Amino acid sequence: MCGGLGKKTKAREFNRATMSLRQTGSASKPLAVLAPAISKRKITASSIYDDSATTFTNIDGTEYAPGDYDSYQGKITVRRAVESSQNIPFVKIMEEIKPKTSIKYLKKMGIKNLTQKDNNLALSLGGEEKGVSPLEMAAGYSTIANNGVYIEPTFYTRVTNSSGEDILKTKQKQRKVFSKEVAYIIKDLLKQPVEGSNGTANYCAISGMDVAAKTGTTNENYDRWLCGFTNYYTAATWYGFDMNETINFNGNNPAGVLWSETMKKIHSKLKKAKFEIPSGVKTATICKDTGCVATEECPNTYTEYYLFGTVPGKCKEHKESIKTTTKTNTITNETKQNETKTEETLEKNEIKENNVVNKTTQNTEKQNSNSNSNKKNNNTNNTTNTNKNTTTDKTTNNASTQNKTNDVDSEISNNTDN
Numbered sequence: 001m002c003g004g005l006g007k008k009t010k011a012r013e014f015n016r017a018t019m020s021l022r023q024t025g026s027a028s029k030p031l032a033v034l035a036p037a038i039s040k041r042k043i044t045a046s047s048i049y050d051d052s053a054t055t056f057t058n059i060d061g062t063e064y065a066p067g068d069y070d071s072y073q074g075k076i077t078v079r080r081a082v083e084s085s086q087n088i089p090f091v092k093i094m095e096e097i098k099p100k101t102s103i104k105y106l107k108k109m110g111i112k113n114l115t116q117k118d119n120n121l122a123l124s125l126g127g128e129e130k131g132v133s134p135l136e137m138a139a140g141y142s143t144i145a146n147n148g149v150y151i152e153p154t155f156y157t158r159v160t161n162s163s164g165e166d167i168l169k170t171k172q173k174q175r176k177v178f179s180k181e182v183a184y185i186i187k188d189l190l191k192q193p194v195e196g197s198n199g200t201a202n203y204c205a206i207s208g209m210d211v212a213a214k215t216g217t218t219n220e221n222y223d224r225w226l227c228g229f230t231n232y233y234t235a236a237t238w239y240g241f242d243m244n245e246t247i248n249f250n251g252n253n254p255a256g257v258l259w260s261e262t263m264k265k266i267h268s269k270l271k272k273a274k275f276e277i278p279s280g281v282k283t284a285t286i287c288k289d290t291g292c293v294a295t296e297e298c299p300n301t302y303t304e305y306y307l308f309g310t311v312p313g314k315c316k317e318h319k320e321s322i323k324t325t326t327k328t329n330t331i332t333n334e335t336k337q338n339e340t341k342t343e344e345t346l347e348k349n350e351i352k353e354n355n356v357v358n359k360t361t362q363n364t365e366k367q368n369s370n371s372n373s374n375k376k377n378n379n380t381n382n383t384t385n386t387n388k389n390t391t392t393d394k395t396t397n398n399a400s401t402q403n404k405t406n407d408v409d410s411e412i413s414n415n416t417d418n
């Protein structure tokens with residue numbers, strides 16, 4: 001964690017990683033839009049949205065007409081919209097799911113400072129009233145990395161005495177926000193900015209690793225974000241001024257460069273790791289133009305991932321011979337019936353929370369932040385130049401931690417079943 005730059009002049013001073021609330025721009029899209037919309041089955045990764053100039057009527061009745069960062073792309077899939085961070089499709093999805101639903105999910109992912117004013121379409125594009133801290137963003141993205149389980153961030157795991165006995169042990173609040181299937185689909189969508197030809201975070205690729213990443217920019221270029229993760233670590237970086245001021249830079253998003261440099265180093269000696277597809281995720285060959293299941297006539301196709309019961313129908317724009325159509329339809333229908341049940345059961349389980357906080361956690365964290373602050377807080381008096389934050393939140397460090405996450409999953413399911 002890095003909370004500022006420059007010389008440290010006092011204890012426990014302003015720490016940007018934990019205390020600085022900033023608007024998050026497009027970095028909020030996966031948390032505010034994708035997670036609730038996919039989880040609630042309002043969209044799939046191949047749903048088509050018209051990315052063109054649109055004037056929306058906001059919750060309070062006022063007009064809202066956000067633009068795209070670059071150019072409008074016309075009818076595109078959600079996947080394509082994620083790739084180059086098109087805005088209009090995300091506002092349209094927010095209009096469908098309602099900002100209230102989004103706020104519910106964000107809160108479950110540890111975003112604490114949302115206000116009544118955030119019940120607003122601008123929430124889809126990270127225009128929060130008060131803002132979000134880099135630590136909260138790291139924890140929010142970790143929820144996706146940890147297969148839908150939010151784990152409260154901690155800065156230590158245990159404190160031992162001279163005989164090696166535990167004096168303090170961290171106990172992090174955990175709750176399941178969405179299913180591992182939903183998490184996987186978001187993970188795969190977030191590979192798009194890194195791997196796609198129109199990707200906004202191509203420079204964040206790490207050799208041999210699946211990388212999920214999303215950039216964020218706010219109005220007037222006041223804030224730059226990069227939030228992302230691998231199977232090993234989640235990191236959120238923010239770059240900007242304490243008092244809103246336009247960031248001027250050449251080349252890549254400075255928060256992204258910071259993210260990339262840090263994460264590449266951290267991963268340099270780690271084993272290659274790809275995101276693992278849960279058995280509950282369904283794959284289908286999709287027509288790029290219509291977002292529907294491809295026929296033999298579809299000119300551009302790709303593989304897409306779905307929750308059970310959400311695989312779209314066949315492409316009607318590129319029709320094929322009758323014989324093949326009948327055969328494929330039968331398969332799709334059969335699978336759909338089986339799929340729906342499983343996902344319904346999952347949804348029932350995923351909403352309930354599992355809070356395992358106790359007094360010890362709160363006390364120990366206070367002590368810990370005291371001792372840490374001396375080491376980690378930097379001077380913030382002369383930081384009107386550039387302030388960088390790095391918050392690294394451990395997700396799945398190795399096989400044993402991964403097992404821990406799996407245990408949590410089953411623990412939560414058991415509890416909710418009772």
Ligand SMILES: [Zn+2]
Nearest residue numbers: 287298315318
């Ligand atoms: Zn087609």
